Amino acid sequence: MDDIKVEFILKKEVILSEVEEITEEIVSFIEQRLYNQLSFPFTLTDHNAPAKIYENCVKVEISTKTPLLDCNLIQTLVNMSKRTKSSVKCYGAVPGIAPSSVSFVGPDCSKNTLLHNDSSLHDNATILNIEKKKRLKIFLSLKKKFKDLHCWGVDKIFDFFSSREGVEFIISYGENLNLEYYTKCPSCCKPEIHPIYAGNFSPIIGFLTRKSKYYFQCSFCEIVFLNPVPKSGDLNKLYDWYDVEIFPNENDFSLHSLQHNHYIQNYELCFKKYGKNLPKNATIADLGGGTGFFSSLAKQKFPSWDIDVIDFRIYPQKKLNEFGINTIESDLSSFTLKENHYDMITLWEVIEHLRIEDIELQLKRIYNGLKSNGFLIISTPNFNSPLTQALDFWAWFMPHHISVLSLNSLLPIFAKTGFELFDVNYESILLREERGDFSFGVTNSCSIASRAESLLLNLLIMEQSRNTKLISEFRQKEIGTEMVIGLRKP
Ligand SMILES: [Zn+2]
Secondary structure, three states: OOOOEEEEEEEOOOOOOOOHHHHHHHHHHHHHHHHHHOOOOOEEEEOOOOOOOOOOEEEEEEEOOOOOOOHHHHHHHHHHHHHHOOOEEEEOOOOOOOOOEEEEEOOOOOOOEEEEOHHHHHHHOOOOOOOOHHHHHHHHHHHHHOOOHHHOOHHHHHHHHHOHHHHHHHHOOOOOOOEEOOOOOOOOOOOOEEEEOOOOOOOOOOOOOOOOOOEEEEOOOOOEEEOOEEOHHHHHHHOOOOOOOOOOOHHHHOHHHHHOOOOHHHHHHHHHHOHHHOOOOOEEEEEOOOOOHHHHHHHHHOOOOEEEEEEOOOOOHHHHHHHOOEEEEOOOOOOOOOOOOEEEEEEEOOHHHOOHHHHHHHHHHHHHHEEEEEEEEEEEEEOOOHHHHHHHHHHOOOOOOOEEEOHHHHHHHHHOOOOEEEEEEEEOHHHOHHHOHHHHHHHHOOOHHHHHHHHHHHHHHHOHHHHHHHHHHHHHOOOOOEEEEEEEOO
16 A cells, blocks of 8 residues: 555645735645645646656545645545545535545545545534635634644634633734623623524634634523624624625626625515605615625616715715715715605624624614605614524624624614514515525535435525425415615604
8 A cells, every 4th residue: 555656646736816926825834734734745736737657546636725735634634545545525514624526546546535624624613714805814814823723733723712812803804803791681681691502514714613602692681692792893803805795896787687686685675665665865874884785786776866865985986976875885884864854774794793882873863864754774684584594594694794683683673772563574585596505505515414405495486486485384374584674753
């Protein structure tokens, strides 16, 4: 067996086309990691270099998208490949710790063999690859903080992120953020608060394990909140270009594209239920609408509306101005709305990004900005939807989702602000097939059972007529994934 050579082939996949040095930095990290942790001889080749021909060889393909390889797992896979003279398929490992492929090259090679490596994924339910910019940012910050990271086994990485220090590291998004801990409910002030755990998945930001504590729930008012939480003034530090996978481009604002926007159901509902009751020259403010999707659709449908978009960052500012929309780049917390000015104010998928105390504050300010009989429309994910709880979707967007809400937990907050509840509708954005959330679960969920469940759910929802029926059923049963709430100023 010892005369069988092992060749690593490193694929330099461009992770950030904007910053080329990052790829080189990751290449050198991987080299250090392999030479430090592997006890057998091997060669390491760039995948663009001409292939060396060996008589008998195990080829291990790795990628710059997976710098935190599990060297014990590699050892097991290589030994298995040498012993069986076969290519070894590895299923069920934490995404990011296994090589892309392990194949046997030689005259006597036999068929594939299979290794289910479920224990690490089952125990930790996390993601360590850096395919998302968020995870790349965490990896780069981690490497900066721990100079010996290349020597860490994956268990040490899992232990760190299961700890309080690891959770604080993720919630700070790898930066210097001021965090504070709640010892009582931020909404009703009762002291009975308890951690709740994601079980099948980690949040998209990865690294956290199923033992990490980051969301807590109040036993009285049911509200779910991030704990610890960044101080309000530090919240916008969570948003930088690592957070944005896709910037909207010019073509996204045609009426045709907007009709295919993920949130079109919510927008259409708003136009149908509220838009038609508004005066012809209605004054509208879209708070936190920095991508411009709602405002540009609204302006194309209701050209006489006077629309302000207010957000701390507005991507398509020029485009929106061309449509005749007023854009104001400002932090919502420091911007003063004109009093008794607006007929309708919208908060699309915004309040979950705010601390509970700030939701209350914002609602009071919005109340003052609205005319009498004016509407505030809020949409936010519904924690109490079974689909939101399937695959732990409610936890996917921490730390960016500071508050995870339901109608039960929101009603006491609304009661404090003077608004009256006008209407609640339940849409199901998660069921939009192009989102691919359930197919993501097929490969990334933590057990054989939950991966199969994702596959089944995906099959169910991909069929168009069944999908439409489900969306309507979830709407009727008030268990859709998105609440669209209408509040009225009396
Ligand atoms: Zn409470």
